[in-house]
Amino acid sequence: MDGDIAENGTRFRLFAQPPVLAAFAQPETVWVSPAPGEIGPGPSDDRMVVVDALNKRDYYEFPDVPPYRGAQRTPLRPGPDGHFDQIPVDSPEFRAAHMYGTLRFVLDIWQGYFGKRIDWHFESDFQRMELIPYVDWNNAQSGWGFIETGYRVAQDGSHVPLSLNFDVLAHELGHSILYSEVGLPPEGEVRAAYQGFHESSSDLIAILSALHFDSVMDLILTRTRGNLYLRNVLNRVGEISQDDQIRLASNGLRMSDVPDIDTPVERLTQPERHRIGEPLTGAVFDVLVEVFQQNLVEAGLISPALDALSRRGGVAAVDDAAVQPRFDAAYRANPAGFKTALIQARDYLGVLLAETWSQLGWDLRFVDVGRALLRADLALSGGHFQPEILDSLVWREIGGRQAPSAHRKRAARPRWAAA
Ligand SMILES: [Zn+2]
Known part of the structure; x- marks a missing residue:
């Protein structure tokens, strides 16, 4: 499976771990399953779409829910070869590419392990997952139809964007995969065992x-x-x-x-x-x-x-x-x-x-x-x-x-x- 994706998929560059460690200072090239040309502006595909919102707070509760309709950056487009691996690492566009690339990479991996497509648990309301690379919030969350990331405050007080944190993004997508494949408890029925699990x-x-x-x-x-x-x-x-x-x-x-x-x-x-x-x-x-x-x-x-x-x-x-x-x-x-x-x-x-x-x-x-x-x-x-x-x-x-x-x-x- 991985071999096919490397041959036919689209290239992204991802930070495998936060780049404070010398071994991970440079992003690593990976391939995601959609072929070059199949990933639209955003990036976006049939499962997820990046909406690079400007001046957005975290989604809190209804009616503050997707789709986001406020101000946003022009959606990122691939290079002439259809790949997304030529974007400068310190640009806002890189965050959009990194968030999509990471989540698509992780979805591909787990669809491979499950041996099937993993449907979204929110598909009754939204066909695609909305990805917001930056909200003004010191946290990240996955919710009904979206994943959004803010920042983590580093020891020197600087804000480290969580859209560049592979583990945080993969963990948030993990919650969505589990709601799909294990189940969504009815309102008020969730127990500590399921939360811990x-x-x-x-x-x-x-x-x-x-x-x-x-x-x-x-x-x-x-x-x-x-x-x-x-x-x-x-x-x-x-x-x-x-x-x-x-x-x-x-x-x-x-x-x-x-x-x-x-x-x-x-x-x-x-x-x-x-x-x-x-x-x-x-x-x-x-x-x-x-x-x-x-x-x-x-x-x-x-x-x-x-x-x-x-x-x-x-x-x-x-x-x-x-x-x-x-x-x-x-x-x-x-x-x-x-x-x-x-x-x-x-x-x-x-x-x-x-x-x-x-x-x-x-x-x-x-x-x-x-x-x-x-x-x-x-x-x-x-x-x-x-x-x-x-x-x-x-x-x-x-x-x-x-x-x-x-x-x-x-x-x-x-x-x-x-x-
Ligand atoms: Zn969690």
Whole structure:
């Protein structure tokens, strides 16, 4: 799928992470699925349209809703070749291109994982999603028929536009994807579990989407040499880039560390609603790391002995000083093999999540998410990764506190790898 898009799609340049980190100072070229010439002024296509509003506040409540009819910049047009990759990075037009390019890129990725078109949950009112690159507000939001971005105040007091923040945009589109594919609760019926699930799953959509940038993959692999269990390195990536997604993903929270999931939702602050989802984010992120390492073993890139030595969660503390040099040597011998193993783990997780979410409704409990993950793995891999998923869920206390069994049987062949 990605190969077809690269051959036939339209080029954009995106910041994979905020450009404060040297590795991400230059935008990376990506392709989105509409062919050159199919993307109209805005940019716009049949799913989304950028409206570059001037002097706009955030949408608040009815009748302040899309479509925006106030003053706006002239819609951006592509270059003569139909691509959008020649726009100066510091121009307002670049923000319009970056917002559209990011959201179209993320939609393409998740339509690929779902294996189908993802309809908008608001299609009864709006055919296309309205994208507003700049509103005078220190936040971003997705709502009924739109996504709009303001700014974040940096430490030096300057305003950093969120239209250039890949993770924020991908997270907001994540909410729309989940409302479409999992469900829209009736007015007043939403529970803390669904709120926590939404924030967690939107973060996961952002993280897996960011792993579609070569620059992100390469940075993670060169920093860790494939030892992704070395959590503090991933934490550092998150902190230096001033982006909290990766840091949140590798959190160490269990359900007993966060507010009670049965708390009535009106009694929870917005940060608490987010926090309730963090053990679930952590569980799925652990599955990604463990599937990656299992892939390394099965591809012969690391030995079963090194695998056993480096795994967390056992009784013995991991001796990083003994483990890291062996990862360094293994990675040096075949960096391309490590990258392939990470791409396979990423894409297995993407399809696993799509399959999981397809089984759920807005009245879900976290235990339902855990069961759906296990069922999805049975369908996709014949149950090859049940040990990794089950151990991660149990450690996070999702579905109650139970002792993990010492020996789990692994199904022989990952069917997904052959597809
Ligand atoms: Zn959110």
